[in-house]
Amino acid sequence: MNSSVEIQCTACGQESLLKRVPRYDGFKKTGESLVCASCGHEFAGEPDVPFKEKRGPRVFDDSDRPKSAHVFDAHEADRLCRHCKHYVVNPFCQRCGLRSRLVEATDSCDRFEKRQG
Numbered sequence: 273m274n275s276s277v278e279i280q281c282t283a284c285g286q287e288s289l290l291k292r293v294p295r296y297d298g299f300k301k302t303g304e305s306l307v308c309a310s311c312g313h314e315f316a317g318e319p320d321v322p323f324k325e326k327r328g329p330r331v332f333d334d335s336d337r338p339k340s341a342h343v344f345d346a347h348e349a350d351r352l353c354r355h356c357k358h359y360v361v362n363p364f365c366q367r368c369g370l371r372s373r374l375v376e377a378t379d380s381c382d383r384f385e386k387r388q389g
């Protein structure tokens with residue numbers, strides 16, 4: 273059965289199901305209306321139906337993003353300013369004692385020297 277095809281409706285923005293409603297001319301079936309089960313929006317034709325499968329790659333992009341948010345590999349994380357012996361924290365800011373400039377704890381630089389202990 274094709275009656276429970278998932279769509280991401282462009283009219284109501286909901287994840288919904290595609291309803292195929294037979295169109296009749298008298299007793300003769302002349303075609304199908306493609307209708308959003310949620311809001312009743314009728315799509316002009318099959319190519320206009322926002323099938324979820326077709327949009328799959330875009331949906332999966334979002335769920336993949338957390339993985340790529342881990343931008344630091346282990347090596348890079350070792351060079352973070354907050355692990356550096358020149359990293360100075362006071363109540364108002366964090367700075368690099370070597371370069372005398374403000375840094376973020378997650379900065380890294382090529383003058384990094386690992387803080388002992």
Ligand SMILES: [Zn+2]
Binds near residue numbers: 282288311
């Ligand atoms: Zn809809």
